[in-house]
Amino acid sequence: MTSTIDTIEVKTITGVSAQKLGELHAFGVFTVKDLLEYYPFRYEDYRPRSLSEIKHGDKVTLEAKVIGIPVLQRFGGKSRLSCKMIAEPWMFTATWFNRHYVREQLTVGREIVLIGKWDQKRTQITVTDYEFPDRGEGKTGTLQPVYSVGGKITQSWIRKIINQGLQQFGDMIPEILPHSIMRKYDFMPRKRAIATIHQPVDTREGQQGRRRMVYEELFLFQLKVQSFRVLNRGRMDGVVHTVDNTTVRQFVRSLPFELTDAQKHVELEILHDMRSPYCMNRLLQGDVGSGKTVLAAIALFATVKSGNQGAFMVPTEILAEQHLRSLAKMFEPFGVTVGLLTGSVNGRKRKDLLAALQMGMIDVVIGTHALIQEDVFFRGLGVVVTDEQHRFGVNQRSVLRRKGYNPDVLTMTATPIPRTLAITVFGDMDVSTLSERPKGRIPITTYWVKHDLMERVLKLISREIDQGRQAYLICPLIEESEKLDVQNAIDLHIQMGQAFPNYKVGLLHGRMTPSEKDVVMRAFYSNELQLLISTTVVEVGVDVPNATLMIIMDADRFGLSQLHQLRGRVGRGQNASYCVLVADPKSEIGRERMTAMTETDDGFEISRRDLALRGPGDFFGTKQSGLPEFRLADMTADFEVLEQARDDVAELLRDVAFWTSPDFAPLRNYLQNEQIFQGDLMD
Incomplete structure (x- = not known):
């Protein structure tokens, strides 16, 4: 077999010692390809500028001449060296x-290139790097790549080894x-593009190299998910559901509410998929309280009436028990049996x-990750539903799916993203979006207050509880932390018990056992507790229609989507509800989060802003969501390129030549190496 850069080990590069090899492996660099695609995250600009064009605080490169005797000052084991230039x-x-040690090199009249931060007030540069032209070091006038390094790997060494590679x-x-x-795009050749990213002659050339490789990353990602979809559509047989419309209509008419137009549309999409001979692989995204669960119920009902079983996997026992109660009530008139399988x-x-x-x-089983244990078997699994899909790892979802013979898969999330982004990112899935809220939902009023207004917040708690309502009080930590100056649940529980001696105050956090959590949530659900102090464990929790007040301490510590999820715990009954964000944000991002929460309660708009603030990796939880970790591309900044790559791939796959022409052989080989032709469902 011919050696290629993705099979040649990085140790074959001159200068990579056995010791350095271990360090490279720690960075995920095993082959020559890994090394050449270990891209810099920024550049040091060694191109000199004139003092007349720079501003206070700029990082600059200056060509200068030594005109004074260097002065060295020592204090407490540290030193400061100053010299007139x-x-x-x-x-x-x-x-x-x-x-x-620089003092010995600073002789009057010697030319020097200085890199550092300019202080306009003191007419001074604080030097971070320097070189002497008479040594011929060669960095002056260039853009030097800066890599993510650590251990015994230095910037100069990684630059040298990549250049050698x-x-x-x-x-x-x-x-x-x-x-x-x-x-079409006038791209530079791949070989030149990679070299240019590491060794740009100027900014424009570096941008051209990056432009080409960003497109390639996104193009290959889209090729993988879309070609899988094309192949899967034609060859992966699934469960053919035969339920008739009349039976489904009877079930829908039995519900105590009317479906929204958006729910009716998604219902048709799901039933169409289930009746087809191919595997359904559909993502259902909708805002908090948009009515996703009832659509899961319709899918589960349809599979049972077609002679199959359904599985509904959720991330917490509390949520599993909530779904058990609501689904059992819906299914009881139709003789559908429901079981619960959790760790308890x-x-x-x-x-x-x-x-x-x-x-x-048992027709439908609802459970946590206990559903994927080895001793769990089904007679005939027809539909798998996973709720809050981003909370399950890729392997967990696929294990559950493999407990049947290619069952239909419906994944749900209350962390919605703009539809075009969802279609592009989840290219191997069909995407259904619930953008309409059920009728009668009262909007939640949101306030942002500083900590010094806590007395008014306590009065608001009293007002709501005195009217027979209930309140949540959320904080980010369970116990006191020296690192973070934030309120914690245990202390807060004691304080609130003292502040409200006539109310029953409960405590809920992630270190409690499932049975302990269950006792607390049941007490809160039945109004035996009026105020619940909790960590974010209630982010995905039971519906408590009587809860009308959500107070979030140190709210700037939470992500926007998480804040929106917490806000969605209230506003589920017929009474006006409120969310109070208590925060003194010190960062611009913290202030933007608070502003966004008070300006909109639209989950899609919240997610759009969260994506912009946090970036795709943090937003999706890359490892868990199955999203790729791009080396260069940024899902937010390069979204237009992602959409263009998606359209180009779609056009390419419609062309018969793609599957036969030598021009596309490298892409077919790529798909072969990625095992796309093996026909298993992607996660």
Whole structure:
């Protein structure tokens, strides 16, 4: 087999010692390809500028001449070195901290290039790097790449090794994009683009190299998900559901509310998928309280009436029990049996449930990750529903799916993203969006207050509870932390008990056992507790229609989407509800979060702002969501490129030549290596 840069080990590059090899492995660099695609995250600009064009605080490169005798000051084991310089016609001071050895090199009349931060008030540059032209070091006038390094790997070493790698193996970098795409966008060749990113002659060339490689990353990502979709549509047989419209209509008419137009539209999409001979792989996204659960119920009902079983996996026991109560009530008139399988179900009760499930005596099972344990078997699994899909790892979802023969898959999330982004990112899934709220929902009024107004917040709690309502009080930590000066649940529980001696105050946090949490939530649900102090464990929790007040302490510590999820715990009854954000944000992002929460209660707009503030990695939780971790591309900044790549791939896959022409052989080989042709569902 011919060696390629993705099979040649990085140790073959001259200068990579056994010790350094281990360090590179720690950075995920094992092959020459890994090294050449280990891109810099920014550049140091060594191109000199004139003092007349720079501003206070700028990081600059100056060509200067030594005109004074260097002065060294020592204090407490540290040192400060100052020397007068001239950059015609300006005179200024260059200052080094803790670099006393530089003094010997600063001889009057010697030319020097200084890199550092300019202080306009003191006419001074604080030097971070420097070089002497008479040594021929060669950084002056260039853009030097800055890499993520650590351990015993330094910037200068990684630069040298990548340059060596380009010299030894640069000619082996293969072209992968087809000629048609290269011509369409006037892209530079792949070999030159990679070299340019590491060694840009100027900013424009560096941008051109990055432009080409960003497109390639997004193009290959789209190729993978879309080609899988094309192949899956034609060859992956699923469960064909035969339920008739009349039966489904009877179930929908039995519900105590009318479906919104958006729900009716999504219902048709789901039933169409379930009746097709191919696997449904649909993402259902909707804002908090938009009515996703009833659509899951329709899908589960349809599979049971077609002679199959359904599984509904949720992230917490509290949520599983809530769904059990609501679904059992919906299904009871139609003879559909529902079971619950969580970590708390054990002993004889668990054995009986597993036996009933395997024999088909239970139609729908609702549970946590306990559903994916090895001893759980189904008679005939037809539909798998996962709620809050981003909370489950890729492996957890796929294990549950494999408990049947290609069952239909419906994943749900209350962390919505703009539809175009969802379609583009989840390219292997069909995307349904609930953008309409159920009729009669009263909007939640949101306030942002500083900590010094806490007395007014306590009066608001009293007012709501005295009217027979209930309140949540959320804080970010369970116990006191030396690192974060934030309120914690345990202390707050004590304080609120003292502030409201006539109310029952409960405590809920993630370190409690499932049974302990259950006792507290049941007490709150039945109004035995009026005020619940909790961490974010209630973010996905039971519906308490009587709860009308959500107070979030140190709210700037939370992400926007998480704040919106917490706000969605109230406003589920017929009474006016309120959310109070208590925060003194010190960062601009914190202030923007508070402003966004008070300006809109639209989950899609909240998610759009959250994505912009946090970036895609934090927003989606990259590892858990199955999203790729791009080396160069940024899902937010490069979204237009992502959409263009999506459209280009769609057009390419419609062309018969893609599957036959030599021009597309590198792309077909890429898909082969990614095992797309094996026909298993992607997660």
